[in-house]
Amino acid sequence: MNRKDQSLAALVAVIWGFNFVVIDWGMGDVPPLLFLAARFLAVIVPAVFLLDPPPVPWRTVAAVGVFMSLGQFGFLYVAMDAGMPPGLAGLVLQAQVGLTILLATVVLRERPTGPQMVGVALGAAGLVVVGFGRGGHVPLIALVLCLMGALMWAIGNVISRASGATGGLALTVWSALVVPIPLILLSMILDGPGALADGVAAFGWKAAVSTLYTAGLASLVGYGIFNGLLSRNTSASVVPWIMLVPPVAIGSAWLLLNEVPSTGELVGGAILVFGVLVASRTNRIRREPARQAANSVGEPNLSDPTPCTPDLPLPGTPAQPAPAVP
Template identity: 25%
Template sequence: MSNKDLALILLINMLWASNFLAAKIGMEIFSPILFTAIRFSIVILVMVPFVTLPHGYWRKMILVGLIMGVFHFTLMFWGLSLSPDISSVAIVNQTFVPFSALLAMIFLKEKIGWRRWTAIVLAFSGVMVIGFDPIIFANLLSPTLVVIASFLVSLNMVIVRTMPGIGALNLTFWTAAIGVVPLYIISFLVEDGHFSAVQTAGWEQWTAVAFSAIGATVVGHGLTNYLIRRYPVSTISPYFLLVPVFAVILGIVFWGDVMTTELMIGGAMVMSGVTVITLRSGRKKSDEQADGA
């Protein structure tokens, strides 16, 4: 991999890690669902000139839009808004990796060896350890919502794998386009203070929403799509393990996160399990590609 592409991977990691901080800043004023709806509105406006219709996949695309665009982001940002820190959310969010391995075994008939089984148990055990952190334990709803949101990511990944030919940009756009109207409706039904939030939000909150939409989503996913066209997914995906690492650093430096013993031990367990699953899955795909060559 060239130095330029390695630099792009680092940039993507920073953009996605910074999204946790941006969302936290934005939700100081905007309620979680409203934040998500405005974010999607910006994504749609920026991306609409570059997308195509998902011919032949409308039913699955609508399902993806509901699972990811409505339920995942609602639960994820709700959980993040309730969390006193960024670090725990960024780490617990990684449970989508073991969830994906389990769902691939159930629905796609993939085999899981003892190493990945051990890693799955280790990752989920790490989440339980994080839950014993006194700060997190005071509001267990936050990690619970994030775990459910992460499960929905893995469910979405299984569906997307049955949709060959749909690029990352198209998936991103249609997820936003399908989810945005339900999000606004749900927001106006269950949240309040919308007009007050829009009027009182300062440049920090509007910048946070714009960054989450353009920086993390449009640019981040766009660069990822570029790299996927140049390298196998199994080559790129291990590098994205840096996202929670960068998010924890940003949380400590800019949000005042405190690295408790529970968070450090549990985080190490989660990331160790996720790393093993990612590397073993990548190796398995490489072996299959070699066998089919």
């Protein structure tokens, strides 16, 4: 990643870190899935009428929406409603970093470099230190739901990266079309029609301000930038920057909710930042030897004085294109 993309990744981490406090502050008595549906309705209108669809298949757009938006945030909002504190939610959700790199290695054959692996390991260590530093207990169901949100985010990251879509904002907006209706239906099933009506009535000014922030900054700006970064950089060079989210989430909860961080949280946050700096030292990746060999077919050996001619397909055999590198 170049310096500009690194700065954009850091900006996204700040926006998303503050997002957890805003969600917790605005949700109130509104059912979590209904609250999330309102967020994505605000993402869609009016932006969907102003942006052309991204130049990728519709199944890809829908898959990004299902995993990165519906899956990730559906689990996150329900987890927070079940008792997951905002700062700890920002921490647990960063399990997506390691999951994304693992999935990208298997699915996209993107092999992280040594510094990226060291940086991710340092970031994971920082997450553990922060987790122990928080102390206390959270409901097991809230923790499991938050981890499921991290898995959904990781899958969405890999799908976005594989799509190669250059319009990150367009992909964010158009993928949101698949989100609101399933969320409203799920809310009716899980919370009941009566709770849904009460939630609409309880949707006050705090919920409105929170929705504007989560839709405008966290989704449109944040994911617009993030999907754009994934389209032009490897997954292993982008996602480690998101490990900066927990320190921002904990710091904003300290300033706004008077949740004073412990020594362990401060030390863990410092390790996280250092891990991101290490991981950002290089953006090269090692690919499968077979892919390197395939990509070099037909290239002349300049050190060989013997003229070389490319292999021609046998009569009646169609020429095979070289495999594309994601």
